[in-house]
Amino acid sequence: MSLKVNLRLLEKESIQLDGDILASELAPDFQDELMRLSHPVEYELMVERQSDSLLVTGNLRTHVDCECARCLKVFLLSVQVDEFSLMVPLAGEEALPVDGDFADLTPAVREDILLALPTNPLCGPDCRGLKPKGQPRELQVREQAEPNTAWSALDNLKL
Numbered sequence: 826m827s828l829k830v831n832l833r834l835l836e837k838e839s840i841q842l843d844g845d846i847l848a849s850e851l852a853p854d855f856q857d858e859l860m861r862l863s864h865p866v867e868y869e870l871m872v873e874r875q876s877d878s879l880l881v882t883g884n885l886r887t888h889v890d891c892e893c894a895r896c897l898k899v900f901l902l903s904v905q906v907d908e909f910s911l912m913v914p915l916a917g918e919e920a921l922p923v924d925g926d927f928a929d930l931t932p933a934v935r936e937d938i939l940l941a942l943p944t945n946p947l948c949g950p951d952c953r954g955l956k957p958k959g960q961p962r963e964l965q966v967r968e969q970a971e972p973n974t975a976w977s978a979l980d981n982l983k984l
């Protein structure tokens with residue numbers, strides 16, 4: 826499964842592409858400590874030929890497995906790119922890969938999804954980060970029982 830569009834057909838009419846592609850297939854090199862692209866990316870695309878370019882418009886939707894950058898909670902982030910519009914050349918350095926009559930839209934879609942990802946995924950806008958872990962009760966009691974040197978010195982002075 827890949828995002829290929831028939832250039833010969835495009836000369837006559839625009840083509841609609843709907844479906845989904847495995848994120849691992851879309852961006853095999855994607856690596857991030859906090860995000861994993863492990864769900865399929867759903868796409869609804871309209872491709873139109875414009876002289877030496879393709880005009881790609883549509884919507885992308887996926888979910889990303891994330892770890893919160895502040896509290897390390899694992900959560901599922903919904904990512905969508907609505908009504909994006911992209912002009913991709915068929916010639917030159919930035920050209921789409923073309924195989925016979927087929928142009929591969931994968932790089933264009935990959936870029937749009939990657940741009941929609943947060944730099945620091947957060948489980949929620951109000952995430953306050955890691956809560957200080959409560960110390961085991963025994964330890965707390967023992968610490969309180971031990972005289973605090975500074976204060977006990979003051980107490981001694983008063984006496």
Ligand SMILES: [Zn+2]
Nearest residue numbers: 893896948952
């Ligand atoms: Zn969080």
